[in-house]
Amino acid sequence: MKILSRQRRLFGLALAAILRRRSRNLPLVLLYTALVFVFASVVFCTAALKREARLLLRGAPEIIVQRLVAGRQELIAADHLESLRLIPGVSHVRGRIWGYHFEETTGANLTLVAADDSRLAPGTAALGRGVARLLGADPGQTISLRDPHGEVHSIRVAEVFSPASELAAADLIEMPVADLRLLLGVPEGFFTDITLRVGNENERRVVAAKVRNLIPESRVILREDIARTYEELFDWRAGFLFWVFSSLAAAFLFFAWSQAAMIGGEEKREIGLLKAVGWELPEVLALKTWESLIIALACFLCGTSLAYVHVFSAGAFLFVPLLQGWAVLYPRFALVPAIDLPQIVLLFAVAVVPYLAATGIPCWRAAAAEPDELLRQA
Amino acid sequence: MIVVDRVTKIFDRGRPEEFTALSGISLTIAAGETVVLMGPSGSGKTTLLSILGALCRPTSGRVQVAGRDLTRMPERSLSLLRRRTFGFVFQQPHLVRGLRVIDNVLLPALPVSDPEEGLRERARSLLERLGLGCRAEARAESLSCGEAQRAALARALILDPPIVIADEPTAHLDTARAAELISLLASLPAGGKTLVIASHDPLVAEASFVERILAMRDGRILEAG
Amino acid sequence: MRRRSRTAPWILSAAVAVIFAVWLHAARLERTAGRDRVETLSLIERLELSDLCLFPEAPHTRHPAVVDRHAAFRLHPLAFDPHPTGMFVRPPRPPGTP
Numbered sequence: 001m002k003i004l005s006r007q008r009r010l011f012g013l014a015l016a017a018i019l020r021r022r023s024r025n026l027p028l029v030l031l032y033t034a035l036v037f038v039f040a041s042v043v044f045c046t047a048a049l050k051r052e053a054r055l056l057l058r059g060a061p062e063i064i065v066q067r068l069v070a071g072r073q074e075l076i077a078a079d080h081l082e083s084l085r086l087i088p089g090v091s092h093v094r095g096r097i098w099g100y101h102f103e104e105t106t107g108a109n110l111t112l113v114a115a116d117d118s119r120l121a122p123g124t125a126a127l128g129r130g131v132a133r134l135l136g137a138d139p140g141q142t143i144s145l146r147d148p149h150g151e152v153h154s155i156r157v158a159e160v161f162s163p164a165s166e167l168a169a170a171d172l173i174e175m176p177v178a179d180l181r182l183l184l185g186v187p188e189g190f191f192t193d194i195t196l197r198v199g200n201e202n203e204r205r206v207v208a209a210k211v212r213n214l215i216p217e218s219r220v221i222l223r224e225d226i227a228r229t230y231e232e233l234f235d236w237r238a239g240f241l242f243w244v245f246s247s248l249a250a251a252f253l254f255f256a257w258s259q260a261a262m263i264g265g266e267e268k269r270e271i272g273l274l275k276a277v278g279w280e281l282p283e284v285l286a287l288k289t290w291e292s293l294i295i296a297l298a299c300f301l302c303g304t305s306l307a308y309v310h311v312f313s314a315g316a317f318l319f320v321p322l323l324q325g326w327a328v329l330y331p332r333f334a335l336v337p338a339i340d341l342p343q344i345v346l347l348f349a350v351a352v353v354p355y356l357a358a359t360g361i362p363c364w365r366a367a368a369a370e371p372d373e374l375l376r377q378a
Numbered sequence: 379m380i381v382v383d384r385v386t387k388i389f390d391r392g393r394p395e396e397f398t399a400l401s402g403i404s405l406t407i408a409a410g411e412t413v414v415l416m417g418p419s420g421s422g423k424t425t426l427l428s429i430l431g432a433l434c435r436p437t438s439g440r441v442q443v444a445g446r447d448l449t450r451m452p453e454r455s456l457s458l459l460r461r462r463t464f465g466f467v468f469q470q471p472h473l474v475r476g477l478r479v480i481d482n483v484l485l486p487a488l489p490v491s492d493p494e495e496g497l498r499e500r501a502r503s504l505l506e507r508l509g510l511g512c513r514a515e516a517r518a519e520s521l522s523c524g525e526a527q528r529a530a531l532a533r534a535l536i537l538d539p540p541i542v543i544a545d546e547p548t549a550h551l552d553t554a555r556a557a558e559l560i561s562l563l564a565s566l567p568a569g570g571k572t573l574v575i576a577s578h579d580p581l582v583a584e585a586s587f588v589e590r591i592l593a594m595r596d597g598r599i600l601e602a603g
Numbered sequence: 604m605r606r607r608s609r610t611a612p613w614i615l616s617a618a619v620a621v622i623f624a625v626w627l628h629a630a631r632l633e634r635t636a637g638r639d640r641v642e643t644l645s646l647i648e649r650l651e652l653s654d655l656c657l658f659p660e661a662p663h664t665r666h667p668a669v670v671d672r673h674a675a676f677r678l679h680p681l682a683f684d685p686h687p688t689g690m691f692v693r694p695p696r697p698p699g700t701p
Contacts, residue, residue: 008611009489010488011611015611016476020476049657052655055644056643056655058644059646059647060652073669094651100662109660111656111659113652115650130659164642164643167655167657168646168652168656171656221653221669226669229667230668266475269472273474274485275457276431276468277461277485278458278464279457279461301621305621305625308629312629327659328660329659334632334636337632370434371460375433
């Protein structure tokens with residue numbers, strides 16, 4: 001209780017000191033908050049995207065088989081379906097037809113996928129939100145797409161996917177299989193690739209090896225690999241931003257250090273006075289640490305809160321252009337917070353600890369001098 | 379009792395600007411005695427007081443306070459000594475701006491004990507006695523020179539130290555204020571306190587409570603009066 | 604210090620309030636997101652999709668998981684990936700390798 005009350009009094013004194021040196025601390029606080037804001041925004045953004053990818057990819061097929069010719073993906077023959085179905089452990093095999101369509105009038109790159117047989121009537125399509133937005137097409141209207149022979153097909157919009165699905169389906173056009181074969185130029189008896197469902201997790205690698213044996217020219221992609229690709233993609237991207245960020249952080253720490261090292265006359269006098277009236281060195285340092293800690297915690301809280309609002313309420317409007325790059329069709333999706341304790345600990349360790357060190361060491365060096373010397377210098 | 383034995387203090391030793399502030403000073407001050415150091419500025423008064431008050435260490439020689447050798451004490455013990463044994467009134471009041479007067483007075487006690495208990499009362503009564511009772515809640519920077527110096531005296535007395543050291547306490551005060559402060563200082567020896575004052579103010583030297591005057595020049599004690 | 608000790612709880616409670624507000628907001632977002640996710644997940648399962656629609660600009664960025672391996676170096680051998688995402692997206696690792 002005694003320690004608590006002592007720290008409370010030191011806290012009060014430190015707070016008074018910070019408020020007293022408002023004009024000196026203001027630029028530091030603003031810079032520090034901005035830095036934490038950028039850093040926390042990157043962490044929040046990355047974590048949210050990673051989690052979304054992880055949760056949504058649970059719906060993806062367990063194994064994808066593609067045929068490679070001269071290192072490039074080619075159409076795969078439907079004959080393989082039967083032999084793949086015979087592999088033990090495989091519960092379901094399906095040929096996928098999908099491909100890209102370059103929409104000439106807008107310059108957008110759309111993805112065409114095949115519908116289940118009975119879902120859409122011939123000559124109709126279901127559009128992703130992004131496509132509908134881009135082409136200005138509502139249900140009931142028609143859109144025109146050009147096939148490989150240059151022939152234009154009019155397609156009636158039967159449905160537009162819900163906004164919630166935009167993260168997965170913004171640029172999709174779902175069409176009946178026959179229409180899609182015509183539009184993409186995929187002949188009967190061929191698929192873009194083949195997907196396998198394997199219920200047992202432990203059998204997936206074995207099945208993948210068997211597929212490779214069965215179709216030597218194939219490339220087998222496991223869902224785990226896809227998920228890992230995404231994890232790495234976001235990690236790498238965040239890493240790139242951190243790399244940029246770290247130089248900023250170094251500059252800031254240098255700034256904080258030099259500001260603390262150039263302790264002003266008044267501050268020096270204060271340390272000298274405290275020592276002269278009988279404060280011990282650890283007590284003086286505790287006061288100075290409180291000062292740094294109050295600034296660091298305040299900036300940490302402000303920076304992370306602002307980052308939270310920025311990423312999850314304002315759609316990360318400052319980053320999205322940078323992260324998405326330039327595109328014709330921007331998927332619109334709201335990120336969902338995926339904040340956990342390790343993340344906060346990481347943020348805290350990166351944002352607060354180096355600052356305490358950068359300001360603490362010069363203070364300690366100043367406070368180690370004799371009180372008489374400190375008062376004399378001031 | 380304070381014993382100073384052949385104390386020398388050299389600043390910036392080994393550098394071109396090397397300066398000898400004290401050279402071989404020996405001095406004994408009895409407990410409860412009131413001593414005034416007189417001399418022009420630069421004669422070494424402030425340096426001697428700093429060494430007596432454990433604010434810095436001498437270059438050579440020894441200082442004993444109540445039988446303990448200050449020059450060999452570790453820093454931590456010196457801090458405790460400053461807190462428990464000495465009350466220091468500096469030439470400048472050195473109040474912390476932004477804090478209230480009463481908080482300034484309580485500053486030496488802040489890390490040790492809870493000011494809510496007793497000490498706050500003591501601080502108030504000290505300020506009352508020094509004529510600052512109504513200014514206790516004011517900000518330190520709003521005080522006049524004389525008020526600030528009296529608040530500094532209250533700060534020196536808050537932990538009831540046996541030895542009070544005052545460096546030019548009347549330097550920035552007009553005659554009336556100086557006389558007031560001297561009468562305040564005069565009341566201290568009655569409480570059994572040892573008082574060491576450095577001053578070149580004749581008002582201090584002529585005060586009736588002063589028992590001994592030491593004249594200093596060029597870092598030496600010239601005569602004992 | 605009596606005045607300061609009144610400031611401290613005030614600041615602390617403001618901090619706690621901010622944290623609490625963030626927590627509430629996150630919980631609310633998570634609740635609605637759960638519903639949306641179920642819908643999206645059923646779409647992904649139905650269409651057997653394998654990628655998120657994050658960078659639909661070019662074929663090689665739209666489906667990074669199943670893209671051609673050579674696509675990443677289309678513009679420059681030293682570029683990670685073509686413009687505009689090239690600055691930030693690494694080409695996927697050859698899938699199937701640990």
